[in-house]
Amino acid sequence: MPEFEWRSPESYNSAEITDIAWECLRRNADYRREYEAMIANSPDGEVTPEFRRKWGICFRP
Secondary structure (H helix, E strand, O other): OOOOOOOHHHHHHOOOHHHHHHHHHHHHHHHHHHHHHHHHHHOOOHHHHHHHHHHHHOOOO
């Protein structure tokens, strides 16, 4: 995901909806905690379909 400068008002004028969504998700303590736990318990580092559905995200290579 590209770096999003959330402190800059100008960034919001040109930001893609995915930039703003990612910034919100990145700050969500529950998301971060669940992601770290899932990755720690995944032998191949893959996220589960349930995790994707719960958080409404799609990971692309």
